[in-house]
Amino acid sequence: MSDAYILVVDDEPDIRMLLRDVLEDEGYQVALAGSVAEAKAQRRSRRPDAILLDVWMPDGDGVSLLKEWQEDEGAMCPVVMISGHGNVESAVDATRLGAYDFIEKPLTIDKLLITLNNALEAARLQRENTGLRRQVAPVADPVGSSAVMVNLRDQVQRMAQHDTWVLITGEPGAGKQTFARMLHARSARRESPFIVVSVGSMSGDEAVAELFGSEQGERVRYGLLEQASGGVLYLDEVAEMDLQTQARLLHALDTGRITRIGGDQPISVNVRVVAATQHDLGEAVEQGLFREDLYYRLNVLPLNVPPLREHAVDIPELLDYHMRQLHQQEGLPQRTFQRPALECLQQYPWPGNVRELRNLVQRLMILGSGDEITRDEVDRTLSGQPRRAEEESAEGVVTIPDLPLREAREQFEREYLMQQLERSEGNMTRLAERVGLERTHLYRKFKALGIDPRRVKSDG
Structure with missing residues (x-):
């Protein structure tokens, strides 16, 4: 990220100029501040990608400034503290408040550049993990050979x-x-x-x-x-x-x-x-x-x-891809589709397209049993009937699953919410109206059940 925008905050003019020259030679854009007030003004005028922040300044201290910045919503970027008066207490305070690292003066330029590069890379990975780019692995091309x-x-x-x-x-x-x-x-x-x-x-x-x-x-x-x-x-x-x-x-x-x-x-x-x-x-x-x-x-x-129905030839490849991805990401047991099950899925119209396909695979991995997925299991899952036929008595009464009450309830709620989210096309506002829950409560419920609604949306 050589074109990143770096804010250098230090009360010593010689150090500011040195860091500016070094960082610009490395391809970074640089802004300078010699005081807390100037640092606030620079950061207000443009969001930095990273900050080099001195501990001691004439009108305040960097640790207090770091604490203040941490309270701003959506504002934080990696901060590397620098000081000629470094001590263990300052380092602990800074890292506890979220500083990426703490470097003492006199500065070693090679070490500082390595630390800065690592901080920028760590921020990039954090964006991926927290959803700003909503990826947990390198971006894969859309699947299909048609x-x-x-x-x-x-x-x-x-x-x-x-x-x-x-x-x-x-x-x-x-x-x-x-x-x-x-x-x-x-x-x-x-x-x-x-x-x-x-x-x-x-x-x-x-x-x-x-x-x-x-x-x-x-x-x-x-x-x-x-x-x-x-x-x-x-x-x-x-x-x-x-x-x-x-x-x-x-x-x-x-x-x-x-x-x-x-x-x-x-x-x-x-x-x-x-x-x-x-x-x-x-x-x-x-x-x-x-x-x-x-x-x-x-x-x-x-x-x-x-829509998926217009390139149904890609369905087997998509099923295999999402099966492997869910196994790698969530540790769900891999299963294979019997030929009649595949033929059924290739004839299905897929009103929810690839998103619906992924959700179907996830349900089959979570709720199914056995190494192979049969045509009957696919039919029941597509019709919204997750119970196996073997669980139905001769009188047509569904046998209660052999699970504690809490686990049985969670299983039902997970299946119910995943289906409703699919029918709401990933829109949380529509989902909240459909199921009759406040959005805040809905997000808490998703977290408790281990459902990530962003993954449902990601194929939109």
Whole structure:
């Protein structure tokens, strides 16, 4: 990440200048601050990718400043503390507050560069693990050997060589975000963030704050546009964005500058927009629901992802891929599909597309038994009847599973919520309405049951 933006905070001018020269020679962008006040101003004006922070300064100390910054939502980046007065207590305080490392003066340039590079890499991996790029492994190409998929991957490869906006269309669950991630991974922005904006889950006022950030006194909340700076902003279901936010977003991206809510200083941003929708944006423009200028700006490079039923030849490969991936990621037992089961799945229309396929595989791995998956098991799972036929008595009464009450209840709740999430197309607002739970309670329930709703959404 040689083009990263580094903020150097040190009260000694000679050290600031030395670090600036060294870091610029390494390809970094550098800002300097000689005091706590200057550090706050620099950080407010632009979100750094990493900070080199001195412990002692004329108007305060770095440890207290680090603690203050930790309280800002979405704002933290790796911080490397530097000091000529280093001691064990300061090092412990700094690392406890989240500093990546602590280096004493006189500085060894080689050590500092290695530490800084490691800090930036650690931050990149953390973004992946916490969902800012929503990947836990290197981005895999969309799966499938059909002519349809080969052609789509070729289109994306060519689009990746340019920095133009992209509009991806297709049914829910068809794999729009998967292609967007491939585009990002093949582009010159691949080392920078891939930030997902779930437009459908935000109201107008909430969308503005999420996208543009806010300022309140000394507190700074960096918006998703700043977090995506240098990388890709993925607008999931862009058709659901309200007109006011559309206008503000278009102006910001056209000018390359934003102003945070409550702030008065323009902030430079540099992002590539990749938008996705299941709707016809041209029709939305005619109905006055979507800005025509934004539509034409988005539609420079269109990409349509077909539904799974139009490339059913890829289904066996997709089943095998998700079976192996779930085994590796979640430790679920691998199983194999009997031929009649495969034939059944290739004839199934897949209204939920690839997302539904992955969810089906996950259910078969969690709730099924035996090494092989039969046609009967597939039929029952597709019809929403998870119980095995052997569990039904001659009178047609379902036998109660031989499980403690808590485990039986959790099994039912997990299956129920996964099916409802699929039917809600991964939209948490619709899901909350469907199941009659507050969204906060719903997220707690997901966590308790070990369900990651982002994985269900990731194939959209």
